[in-house]
Amino acid sequence: MKPINLAVVGASGRMGRQIVAAIEHATDFKLVAALGRANSAAEGVDSGILAGCGENGIKVSADFAVLDNADIVIDFALPETLTERLETYKNYGVAAVICTTGFDDETAANMRAVAAQLPILYAANTSVGINLLAALTENASRVLGSDADIEILEAHHTKKKDAPSGTALLLGESAARGRGKNLDEVAAYDRNGVDQVHKAGSIGFASIRAGDIVGEHTVYLVVAGERIELTHRVANRSTFADGALRAAAWLAKQKNAGFYAMKDMLGLD
Numbered sequence: 001m002k003p004i005n006l007a008v009v010g011a012s013g014r015m016g017r018q019i020v021a022a023i024e025h026a027t028d029f030k031l032v033a034a035l036g037r038a039n040s041a042a043e044g045v046d047s048g049i050l051a052g053c054g055e056n057g058i059k060v061s062a063d064f065a066v067l068d069n070a071d072i073v074i075d076f077a078l079p080e081t082l083t084e085r086l087e088t089y090k091n092y093g094v095a096a097v098i099c100t101t102g103f104d105d106e107t108a109a110n111m112r113a114v115a116a117q118l119p120i121l122y123a124a125n126t127s128v129g130i131n132l133l134a135a136l137t138e139n140a141s142r143v144l145g146s147d148a149d150i151e152i153l154e155a156h157h158t159k160k161k162d163a164p165s166g167t168a169l170l171l172g173e174s175a176a177r178g179r180g181k182n183l184d185e186v187a188a189y190d191r192n193g194v195d196q197v198h199k200a201g202s203i204g205f206a207s208i209r210a211g212d213i214v215g216e217h218t219v220y221l222v223v224a225g226e227r228i229e230l231t232h233r234v235a236n237r238s239t240f241a242d243g244a245l246r247a248a249a250w251l252a253k254q255k256n257a258g259f260y261a262m263k264d265m266l267g268l269d
């Protein structure tokens with residue numbers, strides 16, 4: 001079978017390098033572009049060398065014209081220029097798996113607008129386990145109803161910029177949906193001050209940034225006399241890379257434009 005021509009955006013980052021390394025061993029993908037920001041220290045450096053898997057001849061570049069050769073983009077870059085990148089994917093007609101987190105509501109709306117013209121899969125977390133946890137969270141929240149106090153705790157490495165994590169927000173959305181609410185209506189993000197009780201019906205968030213923690217999330221659902229703690233821990237970033245490649249292979253088969261999620265790929269709805 002013909003391999004999928006893949007472009008990795010954010011190729012010099014922690015996750016971009018994982019994807020480049022994972023493709024090295026995959027027969028169903030061919031790396032055709034390693035993209036990043038202009039004036040990056042990584043510009044012109046071989047992406048295989050950066051990823052620690054040996055020279056692959058694909059240099060990190062900021063010239064998105066190479067997307068002409070790509071079937072699918074996997075984007076693990078930062079949120080600042082995400083709107084521009086989405087516009088570029090649309091112009092080149094190349095479907096994209098977007099894994100970036102920490103973007104604002106306007107960018108989220110732009111992503112949905114682009115998805116009206118192009119297959120876009122947005123995954124705040126590409127691990128299979130987290131997406132299963134999101135489904136379990138929705139179900140537990142539905143069964144326990146408004147009696148449960150729900151709080152979400154996430155822990156990540158010291159270099160992570162956004163908080164709460166995109167995954168914590170995904171889990172919060174699932175918990176809110178279980179109660180028939182939108183997260184915006186019930187989220188409690190900042191617990192800092194003198195009147196910080198858990199308001200009935202709210203969903204609280206807390207973040208830890210320490211050491212080299214790859215990614216840990218716990219949803220607490222607490223009712224009188226008992227509590228459920230739904231926890232997921234990732235030991236290695238290769239878990240995210242494997243999930244992103246699986247998502248890319250699935251997206252390559254989608255003929256219609258649309259805003260897809262990992263749960264569509266996993267058949268979790």
Ligand SMILES: NC(=O)C1=CN([C@@H]2O[C@H](COP(=O)(O)OP(=O)(O)OC[C@H]3O[C@@H](n4cnc5c(N)ncnc54)[C@H](OP(=O)(O)O)[C@@H]3O)[C@@H](O)[C@H]2O)C=CC1
Pocket residue numbers: 009010011012013014015016036037040041042076077078079080081098099100101102123124125126127162166240
């Ligand atoms: N969906 C998922 O499963 C996961 C998502 N993530 C998310 O992916 C993103 C990247 O994470 P991580 O790899 O750890 O981060 P890094 O900081 O290690 O990498 C970020 C990459 O984006 C590039 N970049 C920096 N600024 C910009 C910009 N303004 N425009 C475009 N590209 C830019 C960097 O280039 P340079 O090297 O030149 O600075 C680098 O290649 C984060 O949003 C993170 O939350 C992370 C892990 C899993």
Ligand SMILES: O=C(O)C1=N[C@H](C(=O)O)C[C@H](O)C1
Pocket residue numbers: 101124125156160161164165166167168214215216
């Ligand atoms: O920045 C990270 O590292 C991670 N980011 C994603 C998020 O914000 O949820 C996914 C994962 O937890 C690692």
